[in-house]
Amino acid sequence: MSTFSDPVPDALRLFPGAKIMATDKPLFCRHCDKDLTAQWDRLYATSSVKELVALLETRPGKVVERSWPDGRREWACHFCGRGVD
DSSP: OOSSOOHHHHHHHHSTTOOOOOOOOOSOOTTTOHHHHHHHHHHTTTSOHHHHHHHHHTOSSOEEEEEOTTSOEEEEETTTOOBOO
8 A cells, every 4th residue: 555645636726627637747958967966866765855855956957848849748857858768
């Protein structure tokens, strides 16, 4: 049994008629966040959410969605500009 509940019903109750979109957004840029990725993997199973969020806040840039004029969309690092897989 999972200790986490499904957030979708709560979100729809708070925001009736809202559209919910699930995205598989990467957390780190492989180029800028090499050290943080290893640290995240080490801390993920044992640390509190507060500590993990603090680690995410130390990133130099954030992963954002980039859209091209031809309609393509992809994830990219806001700091270095490289595409993120």
